[in-house]
Amino acid sequence: MDIKALQAVLQDFADARGWDKFHGPKNLAMALSVEASELLEIFQWLSDDAASRIADDEVSKQHVAEELADVAIYLLRLADKVGVDLEASIQAKIIKNGEKYPAELVYGSAKKYTEY
Incomplete structure (x- = not known):
């Protein structure tokens, strides 16, 4: 896209x-x-x-x-309109979420990162 x-x-x-x-x-x-x-x-x-x-x-x-x-x-x-590079923002957010939700800690769980 x-x-x-x-x-x-x-x-x-x-x-x-x-x-x-x-x-x-x-x-x-x-x-x-x-x-x-x-x-x-x-x-x-x-x-x-x-x-x-x-x-x-x-x-x-x-x-x-x-x-x-x-x-x-x-x-x-x-x-x-607000000057956000959406593609860069999405890529950065995926990285941030990967840090907040490490696969080895959250695999198969729907808990929020503050719950583990």
Whole structure:
């Protein structure tokens, strides 16, 4: 995924519609939360088993795909607006999480790092 290219496409999309004035960090963060909630709503009343099989139903899978895309779009826009290199941030966070959650200590456990 070329994050910078996607951010440029999203900027052009917003510019062509005069929407950039609505895409400040606060509004983008709120929109990201709303879209994440819409994704969560798909799974809200499903059992764990039914949620695990959602990809087996093409209509449900497409709905999930659209909500994931909305989340990603707002995430990319927000990162762009606040000057965060999302790829570098993700890589740094993976390293940090690896230090907080060493595999030999947490394998098979869902405990938070403060619990071991």
